[in-house]
Amino acid sequence: MVITGHWIDSSWKLRKRVSSFVRVPLPQRGVEIFVTIFKCLKEWGIENKIFTISVDNSSNKNMAIRLLKDTFSMSKKLVCGGNLFHVQCCAQVLNLVVQDGFRQTVNITEYIRESVEFMNCLDGRLLLFVDIVHQLQLSGRKLIHDCRARWNSTFGMFSCAVKF
Structure with a gap:
């Protein structure tokens, strides 16, 4: 503690x-x-x-x-x-509010998580993804996976996924 x-x-x-x-x-x-x-x-x-x-x-x-x-x-x-x-704790209260909001989008969140895991799990897929990102002149190199217990991490995963 x-x-x-x-x-x-x-x-x-x-x-x-x-x-x-x-x-x-x-x-x-x-x-x-x-x-x-x-x-x-x-x-x-x-x-x-x-x-x-x-x-x-x-x-x-x-x-x-x-x-x-x-x-x-x-x-x-x-x-x-x-x-x-x-x-x-204000941070915990905010976390509980946001987590409750995420429960409303549980299907979308799971689809994004599965997509991130799918793209990042094999080097070949990741290299192909990076090549496509480069061809389309997008910023970033890979999708970010979240930590389920931290809303800001899930928000980061969403923000990254939206770019792609």
Whole structure:
């Protein structure tokens, strides 16, 4: 698990640093995640300076955040009564929205993936493809395959495929 801190310095500049890179053994239950985060905050001496925490939306992390919020609430150090303490990760929310949109185009996406795999799996096919691309004076040399779990990767595959 990577713990990253964001803060505003005395010059009002937004700063960011990796605070800790820790192995959390499986299964990663909420209590283990809570202990890991709290230990990191204590080591850095910032356990009473936390305004908000952003994590992806999983039950184990939600449990860890609840435990942290309860712990910090005891010292009455949470701003706005802790209403802003847990913020969903914007990147994950965006990823979920886009993945949901991709589910609407699942057939098209699969056809493009199959086409990319077909063209890239044999050197002969790839050489023929490159030759045709060169003859048509198109930019690029080959089709890009996506990583199914990353929407920006699928978008990249689509963008590349559209060129060809």
